[in-house]
Amino acid sequence: MLMESKNFGLTEASFGQMVLNLKANDTRFFRQVFLKQFEETVVYVKREYQANQEDAYDATMDALLEFRNRFVEGKLTYGNLRYLFTKMSTQMYFRNIKKRHNHFEDLEKIPQLPKENATDSVPESFKSAWQTLGIKCKELLSQHYYGSMRLTDIAIESSSSPATVRKKKERCIKKLKEIMLETI
């Protein structure tokens, strides 16, 4: 019971299931668990560091995305997730503040610096091709690259062989490049 309270009510088994879901790019369970902690964490960052609502909100959201990433990469395990989440939200808050500070310094040198956001470094041709790409390809590429799922595991999940999945992946990337070429 103590461990569960340190891990947002998750048992070790349900934590394992949540990670498996995330690998398959199913975020519903993850959202159910972590969004319940959102307000508590925002309040903590505001109270402890005198952050405003916007900064505390962004930091908590960034921590959530980083948590998902570390779960699928196997870099975060069941233990004391509550503590780590609070700590990571705090780190994200300071990282964002620092980034903004550097950004202001840059602004003095460069008159029109583009507004930053998470997908700014992604080429438009890719973003648009991704929208057009078929749902099965998006699912496969997301499971492999976003969920860090091995092709062998995707094969098990989809009741096919690894060779078939490898071939499908090759075809999806080829298709993606073809669509991108049309927009470049």
Place this chain on the structure above:
Amino acid sequence: MNKAEELNTFMAPDADMDKMEDILKTWVTKVNDEKLRVEMAEALAKEQGISKSSRKLYKLRQIRPLLVAAASIVLLIGFFYLYTSDVSPSHLATQYVETQTLQHPGSFKGVSIVNQSRTQGIIAFNNGDFKQAVIHFEEISAPNDEDTYYLGLAHLKVGQYKDAAVKLEQSAKNTARFHEEVNWFLALTYVLDGRSADALSYLSKIKKGDWRFEDAQELIHTLNKIN
């Protein structure tokens, strides 16, 4: 590497595979992260009244019983592990061979010469006509690794276990491309050909995390019971 350099590297016809994989991983992660960020922001606003600009718009209304889903999964897993089968290894292997959907994904990279026998073999294979697939694959004058592997599977499907073993062994020697599949299908072939020791040897090569690991463990368990 800046955005333009990444794009050029990714689109280059002779792109370095490792670099291309890294770039694609970064892009796919960013677009999916952005999508998830939007979805979570919407859920926070709708379900908890929390937005970026204001602390709380209205009180929390819903608490969902999320552990119901987890409990169901735990029960299912429990039933799976509690179930012990008394079937023979060959019966189990037959079941695996019969229920395994086999699809030839088409020719791999580098196969540019159009070969009518290969094409007909692939069509027959994907239609489940494995007898015809064997005939066409055997007609290929210079079979590649892929032809050998799929010919082995076709032999297995029509019950020609000795031929299947020869082709799959050959495939295992020539290429590592199908190694996970070959370990599994050779094991099934040997079970069905009555060569339990060879079957166990291949089953033991299937490590945790490999394709068909759990099934291999079940087959090992069944084989050991009769030995």
